[in-house]
Amino acid sequence: MLPRRTDFPKGFLFGTATSAYQIEGYGTGGAGPTHWDSFAATPGNVAGAADGARACDHYHRFANDLDLVAGAGFDIYRFSTSWARVMPDGGTLNPQGLDFYDRLVDAMLARGLRPALTLYHWELPAALADRGGWANRDTAERFADFAAQIARRLGDRVWSWATINEPWCVSWLSHFEGHHAPGLRDIRATARAMHHVELAHGRALAALRAEGMDNCGVVLNFEPAQPATDSPATHAATDLFDAVMNRFFLGAMTRGEYPDTVLAGLGPHMPPGWAADMPAIAAPLDWLGVNYYTIKRIDAAPGPWPGWRIAPPQGATTDMGWEIAPDALTGLLDRIAAQTGDLPLYVTENGMAAPDTVQNGKVQDDDRIAYIAAHLRAARAAIDRGVPLRGYVVWSLMDNFEWAFGYGKRFGLVHVDVDTQRRTPKASWHALAQMLTGDGT
Numbered sequence: 001m002l003p004r005r006t007d008f009p010k011g012f013l014f015g016t017a018t019s020a021y022q023i024e025g026y027g028t029g030g031a032g033p034t035h036w037d038s039f040a041a042t043p044g045n046v047a048g049a050a051d052g053a054r055a056c057d058h059y060h061r062f063a064n065d066l067d068l069v070a071g072a073g074f075d076i077y078r079f080s081t082s083w084a085r086v087m088p089d090g091g092t093l094n095p096q097g098l099d100f101y102d103r104l105v106d107a108m109l110a111r112g113l114r115p116a117l118t119l120y121h122w123e124l125p126a127a128l129a130d131r132g133g134w135a136n137r138d139t140a141e142r143f144a145d146f147a148a149q150i151a152r153r154l155g156d157r158v159w160s161w162a163t164i165n166e167p168w169c170v171s172w173l174s175h176f177e178g179h180h181a182p183g184l185r186d187i188r189a190t191a192r193a194m195h196h197v198e199l200a201h202g203r204a205l206a207a208l209r210a211e212g213m214d215n216c217g218v219v220l221n222f223e224p225a226q227p228a229t230d231s232p233a234t235h236a237a238t239d240l241f242d243a244v245m246n247r248f249f250l251g252a253m254t255r256g257e258y259p260d261t262v263l264a265g266l267g268p269h270m271p272p273g274w275a276a277d278m279p280a281i282a283a284p285l286d287w288l289g290v291n292y293y294t295i296k297r298i299d300a301a302p303g304p305w306p307g308w309r310i311a312p313p314q315g316a317t318t319d320m321g322w323e324i325a326p327d328a329l330t331g332l333l334d335r336i337a338a339q340t341g342d343l344p345l346y347v348t349e350n351g352m353a354a355p356d357t358v359q360n361g362k363v364q365d366d367d368r369i370a371y372i373a374a375h376l377r378a379a380r381a382a383i384d385r386g387v388p389l390r391g392y393v394v395w396s397l398m399d400n401f402e403w404a405f406g407y408g409k410r411f412g413l414v415h416v417d418v419d420t421q422r423r424t425p426k427a428s429w430h431a432l433a434q435m436l437t438g439d440g441t
């Protein structure tokens with residue numbers, strides 16, 4: 001069902017991804033508390049009252065986990081460094097944390113993998129959360145210090161750098177909708193967090209450049225929006241959703257501007273002098289990461305700004321309830337490329353959750369194979385349309401702590417038994433190994 005590696009241009013790269021908090025295990029190695037620990041410790045926030053204290057115990061098992069990455073024939077391993085592991089209080093260095101990432105990167109290189117490092121994948125040190133977190137401008141400055149320290153330690157070996165993973169989740173999902181840490185529903189905190197996350201990207205990018213780093217980018221998540229009805233109100237609501245979800249961060253980071261429709265709601269709550277930060281936010285990128293999973297159908301809703309609601313999906317969905325819409329990936333990549341020109345693009349996350357179980361020592365996840373195959377075909381179609389797409393990364397290597405969903409949603413190519421930590425490569429892992437290496441055993 002999967003295409004062949006040779007169906008893609010020479011040099012096209014394939015990878016898989018994880019993030020620090022979701023797999024490492026924060027109860028070891030001197031990591032400091034994060035706002036996700038606080039969020040998880042609050043009853044009702046995380047399914048099953050789960051947390052990241054043990055997760056997948058990757059801190060101790062990384063060598064075997066990287067064997068699985070290399071064994072499938074992937075070129076890239078996309079991982080993240082934990083700010084709270086490297087700087088437990090947000091500023092003071094923890095030698096154990098830096099030493100761990102030293103070992104991790106060396107182990108990737110020993111297996112022929114390209115280390116694709118993301119500086120921030122959502123685990124804010126609790127000490128900075130105590131001072132307002134992303135609603136506090138100083139957090140952006142502290143993040144630049146963190147970026148510089150990581151560059152000094154790992155910069156001679158890292159293949160690519162991403163500043164922040166999914167700023168929309170860091171800010172809107174977490175401060176307006178309240179679904180992720182810190183779990184707020186506050187429009188003023190949202191406006192400030194959205195801008196300060198953008199500023200943190202700009203400050204970190206400058207810090208990386210100052211340390212001589214190249215191949216630097218950022219990873220944004222996108223959900224193409226479709227109106228659920230043909231009414232003018234629904235079309236207006238859909239456009240506003242698209243502006244918040246798909247245009248706010250891309251526009252700032254590539255053109256130095258925020259959509260007027262978003263400022264109509266957030267403007268009164270933005271931090272003073274925010275416009276002066278736009279040149280730093282829009283500093284040139286070497287590449288852009290595109291995370292894509294699904295589309296959203298939007299309807300108008302009564303009430304205060306933004307005045308939309310998410311309509312039910314149509315057709316097949318994943319275990320997250322997300323509509324499966326591979327063809328929309330082609331249009332999304334085409335649309336982004338129309339704005340970013342010849343800037344190299346990478347699909348940095350794409351995958352699906354499924355209720356996988358081990359039966360007779362195997363996990364037969366044919367639905368995931370079909371999902372990946374369809375999205376690879378959509379990516380290939382975008383290339384045929386002239387989109388400068390350079391790689392595709394599957395989320396995720398293994399089942400892990402899926403944030404507010406705990407351990408109940410499985411995205412992995414490798415099944416992880418949370419109790420025993422046993423790893424079982426799924427049929428999708430074997431299928432990709434066959435595609436990438438010709439050997440799926």
